[in-house]
Amino acid sequence: MFKLGGSSLWTLANVLTALLLVFAEGGRSFPTKRQDASLLAGVGMADITPPIGEIVMMGYASLDQRANGVHLRIRARAYIFANPSQPNRRVVFVSTDTGSASHHVRQMAVNYLKSKLSTADAALYNADNVMVSATHTHAGPGGYNDDFLYQVSTLGTVPRTREAIAQGIAQAILEAHRNVAPSTVTVTSGNLDNASINRSKKSYLANPAAERAKYTSDIDQTMVQLMIKDGQGLKGIVNWFAVHPVSMNISNPLVSGDNKGYASYMWELQERQKGNSRFVAAFAQSNGGDISPNLEGPRCLDTGAVCDGDKDSCGGNITKCVARGPGYAQGGDVLSTEIIGSRQLAKAQELSSGSQTTLAGGVVDYRHAWVKMSDLQLEGGGPQMCKPAMGYSFSAGTTDAPGPGISWQGDNDPNAGNKPLFDFIRNILKKPSAQLVQCHAPKPILLATGEMDTPNPWQPHALPIQMFIITRKVAIIGFPAEITVMAGRRMRDAIKAQLLADNTVDADALVVIAGLSNTYSSYVTTFEEYQVQRYEAGSTAYGPNTLAGHIQLFKTLAHSFNTTSLPNSTPNFPVTTQPAASSDLNFYTPVVLDTTPGGKSFGSVTAQPAATYKSGDTVTAHFVCAHPRNGASTPRTLGNVQLPGGRLPGGAASTYMTVEKQLANGQWSVVLDDSGWDTTYKWARVGVAESSCTLKWTIGKTVPVEPGTYRLRYFGQNKSVIVTLAHSGATNAFVVSP
Known part of the structure; x- marks a missing residue:
């Protein structure tokens, strides 16, 4: 949905509609059929x-x-x-x-x-x-x-x-x-x-x-x-x-x-x-x-x-x-x-x-x-497809996630005139043409997307x-x-x-x-x-x-x-070319600077886990962190911990967190990262440029773990005016008992 x-x-600024074009060169030849058993x-x-x-x-x-x-x-x-x-x-x-x-x-x-x-x-x-x-x-x-x-x-x-x-x-x-x-x-x-x-x-x-x-x-x-x-x-x-x-x-x-x-x-x-x-x-x-x-x-x-x-x-x-x-x-x-x-x-x-x-x-x-699509003619003299448009009930959302409450599902009277605010907003953007209204009836048109191309096709x-x-x-x-x-x-x-x-x-x-x-x-x-x-x-x-x-x-x-071949372009099959890349817009403010509270450094633990846990418990820790858009772990910040199979458990190139078990020789080995159902990594902005991260691990929820000594580690990258630096932090060790 x-x-x-x-x-x-x-x-919803102003914009029109999409591009065209697919194989103008007519029919293309394909191999004939053969049979095999596997x-x-x-x-x-x-x-x-x-x-x-x-x-x-x-x-x-x-x-x-x-x-x-x-x-x-x-x-x-x-x-x-x-x-x-x-x-x-x-x-x-x-x-x-x-x-x-x-x-x-x-x-x-x-x-x-x-x-x-x-x-x-x-x-x-x-x-x-x-x-x-x-x-x-x-x-x-x-x-x-x-x-x-x-x-x-x-x-x-x-x-x-x-x-x-x-x-x-x-x-x-x-x-x-x-x-x-x-x-x-x-x-x-x-x-x-x-x-x-x-x-x-x-x-x-x-x-x-x-x-x-x-x-x-x-x-x-x-x-x-x-x-x-x-x-x-x-x-x-x-x-x-x-x-x-x-x-x-x-x-x-x-x-x-x-x-x-x-x-x-x-x-x-x-x-x-x-x-x-x-x-x-x-x-x-x-x-x-x-x-x-x-x-x-x-x-x-x-x-x-x-x-x-x-x-x-x-x-x-x-x-x-x-x-x-x-x-x-x-x-x-x-x-x-x-x-x-x-x-x-x-x-x-x-x-x-x-x-x-x-x-x-x-x-x-x-x-x-x-x-x-808008050039497609139905066979047998049927109607042509409409240019795109979205109706009032589009803005109503669904029962899985309702919209803002200024429209509803089942609004199918294009002549009701019961949405003066919507009509006002719609007409600022683009009042639908009479042809578009007629083509889409009984849909009351909220957005005449097929007639809008500013700044890009809608x-x-x-x-x-x-x-x-x-x-x-x-x-x-x-x-x-x-x-x-x-x-x-x-x-x-x-x-x-x-x-x-x-x-x-x-x-x-x-x-x-x-x-x-x-x-x-x-x-x-x-x-x-x-x-x-x-x-x-x-x-x-x-x-x-x-x-x-x-x-x-x-x-x-x-x-x-x-x-064995596609037909040439016709009104019943209006082939065209792939749309060209548009000039995309980005309304996000870039991350400019990450800072820490006084006396703290990136990766500092502000709330440590308890000393002992058992299977089924949830381990929680809080860290001073940086904006996650900067990036997660690097080979350097992962350090010389063991990676079973030579890579992170989820197969990704980086992670925001790991669960690590201490081996008999004192070295740490990665058991889980942020790829699985048992862990969660959550970031929150604090003030203007500070960040706080919460790491959770529900022990044994889907991945059984052996008793032993464990820790949680956080990974991030902090941005200064000049450079972006990778960092990490680890909790105190805690014991998971049988």
Whole structure:
């Protein structure tokens, strides 16, 4: 979910719309089909945690939610597949613990990757065969987005953020490239029914009764999973399940992969504890646009009454209409995250031990094109897509995180005139043209983003559409937006019907929607859901026929697997070129100076741990520290402690904290860093230039520890007028007893 908080409105300056352009050169030729009985596969993972410290998080679009610490580092997980008979024709799927995807980041990642490979190997990878899908965690720093609407909600782009994410993606692909080998790849699916609810039931119920009758639920319960094994055993899994990673709520200041990141972390941890350090588990996103993990549902915070974010919720104050996750009353959003993540993990592990279909007997292939959505004409003389625009209900937020309370979900009367303040603000920015209003009806337009291009395009006009097939059993749709449950069902059905008609896949093939892939263009609902104009529909950028347009485009891609070439550009398939890089804006004040209280130095401990603890206790320490945007540990500040395996436990290049155990010879060995669920690092500004950091370690929560003597260490870098210096500090030793 991406919502516009009221505090974001001041920055909505003036801007227009996006770029164009994709393959003007007409049809391109592709290899013909061949069959083999096995696949080549590789897996890889890398840290992508960008700079933190007063960086607005991407997802809730609340300027008050800043990334000021780390609970669970975020990662990229990469998977390469190829047919042994055509090893150079490969596909790369990457799942990232980010709020959204960025086509600029994807291209940067491809460029980084190529720079690390030989000329021959570099030719294997390009943007056409690399799909980057965001899990949509709402607990990751922003600052990397492509278009102004999404940039301004996180105060612009942040230096080193795109680079950190792109370099991590490249490193994950490089690791996968290095271990590509003959593998047994299987696919399976099953239902998970206790990890999600539909947060927009009124919209879902607007779909035809006959269509709804085909399904047993208003949520998409299906989890589809690929599993990779080789001669050494289990190598990796990737699955797709529809649920929003919003278990960590809008008040959370700590970086986290949320419920999907927790599920990945736990399975990888379990495998490492078995000695399988190479295992990579991605819990990727699917058609979860209207799906929430907050199972207790929305209730008014003051009365406990059931609500849904419409005009009458909580006496007309939708800010009080909030949904909570399971266990929230007992353990807050952290426990909710653990519960929803654990349920996804349990289902995934159940699937891994059940019946599987081996992927063999077909090609591994891909298609990719840039299309200009606002030029798209529906077939059969249907309407043209609209230029982008966002509705009033976009600003209402959802029941997972309501907006400022000056609008509501379900506002679908474009002629009501009931928002004089919004109309005033909107018209200062850009009064929508009559044509735009007519095209988007019944959406009352708040932001005429398709008619705004100052200082940069506000929303994309050109979208990347991409599809993979992996033998005759799996097709993966790289969908460049969030898509609702019923819209996703229609998309999958239409694409499978096309693939079957072309004899490209078997009848039992599974079609997967990889949501939020390659760029971000907000939401896609069904035509019927659009009429209701709840949050998801108000955020459907290209008008009431947005879904129909996407289905038409992806059917064209699907059919091209049979014809072996993409068609020339037409009004029904308006290919264009990748958008050019824009002049990004940055509204953040740089870190100028770090200072310490009188008599203290950087790394000084202001509150020591107790002398003894036992498993289950939480160790806490406070430090004099520096702004985390300056950086974390360096090889020098880590010193000559032991690093088992030669690197930090989380695999990142640096860390803000470690848990260290004293060995018999007196040397210290790193047991944990800031990458795991058992530790938290939290920073706070004190006055103008001073900082305080809190380190916590819950002993044995997910990683069992042996009794012994331990300490916590903090790492940072302080900036003076002239130079930035790395520093560290350690607590007194304390004892963990059995």
